[in-house]
Amino acid sequence: VQIKRRADYKPPAFLITTVDLHVTLHPTDTRVISTLKVTRQGSHNQPLVLDGDNLPVHKLLIDNAPLAAKSDDNDGYILTDSSLSIPVDKNEFTLYIETSIAPDNNKALEGLYLSGGAYCTQCEAEGFRRITFFLDRPDVLSVYTVTVVGDEKYPMLLSNGNPVDKGQLSDGKHFVKWHDPHPKPCYLFALVAGDFDLLTDSYTTMSGKEVALELYVDKGKKHQGTFALESLKRAMKWDEDVFGLEYDLDIYMIVAVDFFNMGAMENKGLNVFNSKFVLADQDTATDDDFFNVEAVIAHEYFHNWTGNRVTCRDWFQLSLKEGLTVFRDQQFSADMTSELSNRIKHVRVMREHQFSEDASAMSHPIRPDEVIEMNNFYTVTVYDKGAEVIRMFHTLLGVDGFRQGMDEYFRRHDGQAVTCDDFVSAMQSATSLDLSQFSLWYSQSGTPVISVEQQELENGKVQFTLSQRTPKTSDQHDKQPLYMPINIEIIGQGGELYSDNEGVINDGMVILDKESMSFTVDASGNVLTPAVLGNFSAPAKVDNPLSTESLLTIFKHGKDAFNRWDAMQSIYDRCIRELEQSPEASIDENIWVGIRSAISREIDNVELLGECLVIPSFETLCQLRTSVDVAELSKARTEFCHQFAQQLEAALLDVFNSIESKPYSYEQSAVNQRRCKNVVLAHLALLPQYEHLVTEQFEASDNMTDTLGALRSAQFCRKEVFDSLMAKFEQRYNKDPLVLDKWFALHATQPTKDIFATITMLCEHPQFTMSNPNRVRSVIGSFAFYNSEMFHALDGSGYKFVADYLLKLDKLNPQVAARIVTPLTQWQGFASQHQRLMKEQLGRLLNHKGLSKDVFEKVSKSLA
Numbered sequence: 001v002q003i004k005r006r007a008d009y010k011p012p013a014f015l016i017t018t019v020d021l022h023v024t025l026h027p028t029d030t031r032v033i034s035t036l037k038v039t040r041q042g043s044h045n046q047p048l049v050l051d052g053d054n055l056p057v058h059k060l061l062i063d064n065a066p067l068a069a070k071s072d073d074n075d076g077y078i079l080t081d082s083s084l085s086i087p088v089d090k091n092e093f094t095l096y097i098e099t100s101i102a103p104d105n106n107k108a109l110e111g112l113y114l115s116g117g118a119y120c121t122q123c124e125a126e127g128f129r130r131i132t133f134f135l136d137r138p139d140v141l142s143v144y145t146v147t148v149v150g151d152e153k154y155p156m157l158l159s160n161g162n163p164v165d166k167g168q169l170s171d172g173k174h175f176v177k178w179h180d181p182h183p184k185p186c187y188l189f190a191l192v193a194g195d196f197d198l199l200t201d202s203y204t205t206m207s208g209k210e211v212a213l214e215l216y217v218d219k220g221k222k223h224q225g226t227f228a229l230e231s232l233k234r235a236m237k238w239d240e241d242v243f244g245l246e247y248d249l250d251i252y253m254i255v256a257v258d259f260f261n262m263g264a265m266e267n268k269g270l271n272v273f274n275s276k277f278v279l280a281d282q283d284t285a286t287d288d289d290f291f292n293v294e295a296v297i298a299h300e301y302f303h304n305w306t307g308n309r310v311t312c313r314d315w316f317q318l319s320l321k322e323g324l325t326v327f328r329d330q331q332f333s334a335d336m337t338s339e340l341s342n343r344i345k346h347v348r349v350m351r352e353h354q355f356s357e358d359a360s361a362m363s364h365p366i367r368p369d370e371v372i373e374m375n376n377f378y379t380v381t382v383y384d385k386g387a388e389v390i391r392m393f394h395t396l397l398g399v400d401g402f403r404q405g406m407d408e409y410f411r412r413h414d415g416q417a418v419t420c421d422d423f424v425s426a427m428q429s430a431t432s433l434d435l436s437q438f439s440l441w442y443s444q445s446g447t448p449v450i451s452v453e454q455q456e457l458e459n460g461k462v463q464f465t466l467s468q469r470t471p472k473t474s475d476q477h478d479k480q481p482l483y484m485p486i487n488i489e490i491i492g493q494g495g496e497l498y499s500d501n502e503g504v505i506n507d508g509m510v511i512l513d514k515e516s517m518s519f520t521v522d523a524s525g526n527v528l529t530p531a532v533l534g535n536f537s538a539p540a541k542v543d544n545p546l547s548t549e550s551l552l553t554i555f556k557h558g559k560d561a562f563n564r565w566d567a568m569q570s571i572y573d574r575c576i577r578e579l580e581q582s583p584e585a586s587i588d589e590n591i592w593v594g595i596r597s598a599i600s601r602e603i604d605n606v607e608l609l610g611e612c613l614v615i616p617s618f619e620t621l622c623q624l625r626t627s628v629d630v631a632e633l634s635k636a637r638t639e640f641c642h643q644f645a646q647q648l649e650a651a652l653l654d655v656f657n658s659i660e661s662k663p664y665s666y667e668q669s670a671v672n673q674r675r676c677k678n679v680v681l682a683h684l685a686l687l688p689q690y691e692h693l694v695t696e697q698f699e700a701s702d703n704m705t706d707t708l709g710a711l712r713s714a715q716f717c718r719k720e721v722f723d724s725l726m727a728k729f730e731q732r733y734n735k736d737p738l739v740l741d742k743w744f745a746l747h748a749t750q751p752t753k754d755i756f757a758t759i760t761m762l763c764e765h766p767q768f769t770m771s772n773p774n775r776v777r778s779v780i781g782s783f784a785f786y787n788s789e790m791f792h793a794l795d796g797s798g799y800k801f802v803a804d805y806l807l808k809l810d811k812l813n814p815q816v817a818a819r820i821v822t823p824l825t826q827w828q829g830f831a832s833q834h835q836r837l838m839k840e841q842l843g844r845l846l847n848h849k850g851l852s853k854d855v856f857e858k859v860s861k862s863l864a
């Protein structure tokens, strides 16, 4: 295997200015003819070396002159399983290449493949080389003209840009020709052929241009597409309002397919989506699903500017488009739904998944330096931490400064393939702050820890010291101090806010740019509570040893709703720690008193209350501990949940009863109510006397949110109750795989001893197939990521089960296998008995002959 390094970047030796593709579809013999206009860059006499992944050459012409393969007596092309080297001395020429592929045998879902009877493509990051020979790198931009030929079975033949011609062919086939005037890298190429239901609409842009909107879904699913289409229009409007960015083609198409490795793909003018992020109606989609559909539709749309118009120079720069686009979709979602729940949602992702990535052997900066398989770097670090870095620009520059920086970015780089440094430099032009230290966020990996100390001085002064330290990571040992905006509130017992004597706190924010900094506050005898890193103003951990009293003060008086939620989370964490130390302990009555009064005070603020009543997930708790013994931590968490339900029974019941069920609508106030009610139901379900609430909600529900809420709660009820509701659910949704995925996942996350029998049963379910990533993720992925107790069972059976499965899956779909191997590679946080067993399975994987480079990269790093 070959390691690619960011430092080795070289500009392309040739450019391809235009591409003419002619694709005649066939399941096992699709013919691809490409005609490329090639120009040499600079003066050199290197051959033209194209990428091509196991492709044959049927015919090759240079300016119409045939070229044969190299032989002893002629200087022809050299074909390997990954490249095609063409000796040529012209500076400008037309290259004609005929090749062929077999979409029906393509189970890796990269390149051109068949998804449930429709042809579709996925080219990012390096899939175009599985379709035809090309300079498969993002800094080669070309204008595409594509002719798609197919039988009548596929009435819809789509590609990027605008349709310019179509017609019938003599052999019963037909064709459509597409032209995309915007030069693009080949990873944005797409082709789709199939028979779909079509939803159409239109959008008038801010300059009055009419854009046709087309959404293609499986036959019979038309009614489930309206929400996605409405979301698209909201996203188009938002990008005009907030960033002044307008759409640039006459048509915008979205196709939903069932077989897809990730969420969606932003191909120019022709997005291809996992149907999970398109189809939604009240009977089949939860509020979270609706949220995700809107967020992903927006994300892909926003890529049209941040990704397509301005793209990446090389794949190490991925966060240039992904971090920025995630930030944009987060801002959009916050505007469409609610700022608070959005922030909490995204911070949970950081704390559960990004922090664990940083603590593992896959730790990398948001701009990685070394890559074996690029697909392994579509990570929470590049995406979500990347978005947090953009958020810090936004914090530091302010709304207007950020907008100015963005305008400058587009002014300088529209139509180019650029780097993260180019982005920083555009931002730099919009601020008087010096961003050079800040840009360390791009190159330094790891999660910084901010420590807070408080020291009483004479004459009633208190000195606060903030210090930062980034623990070394597997990829980097030496760490430097980062430039961090830190939101801070200094709160007195009665809720009064204090300011500092030195004036380092500005607008509730301090800049920490050294190892440590101090400031003093006149406390005049008062107890002060510092709430630090409000709103998660930097992607860091905080070590702020506060008393329960102080945490309750933050909850009671904090200005920032996020801080209030966070204080509650710390209280729960602290209680769970106590139970870890002494399992028989009962939690201090004062805490229950505090929570009870919090509940009664906030009973009308269902949004905050709902979030505050969520106990931190097992995964989040792991990130706050070292050498986790899974059984011990689970036991303590479960014990805390039981005490929580018992101690707060009356208060929880009050909340439950105060929220009346209304007919379903997806609007924020209703979403908040359902959320809060379902959180409370899950607590009450731990008490046998409330089992009936669960079954009643299940029976009465008119929407998937409440139905699934009831099912989740039923996980805590008697087994008979759970089983019978699950059976009813399966019967009702037997024909809908996307809904069944929820059912699969609930089964796979049950912490029961017979889990392997259950999973085997799930894998034999008529709706299950290993070739569909959504199914695999819902069964095997859910088990590995979220069934911590059984995955980490100390007889090693969970680890072995996952490894066994991955060995089979890897042959079919390496990308998905490499995703699911993640929990196994994150052994660093666990106790030694876990580590040994996890490494044993990683060793088995590593020794396996024919392992994909996707899985190899993660497993070998993990064992290094």
Ligand code: B3K
Binding pocket: 124, 125, 262, 264, 265, 266, 299, 300, 303, 322, 375, 378
């Ligand atoms: N850019 C794609 C992700 C491609 C993943 C390739 N393995 C979707 C997105 O981030 O919008």
Ligand code: ZN
Binding pocket: 299, 303, 321, 322, 325
């Ligand atoms: Zn993206």
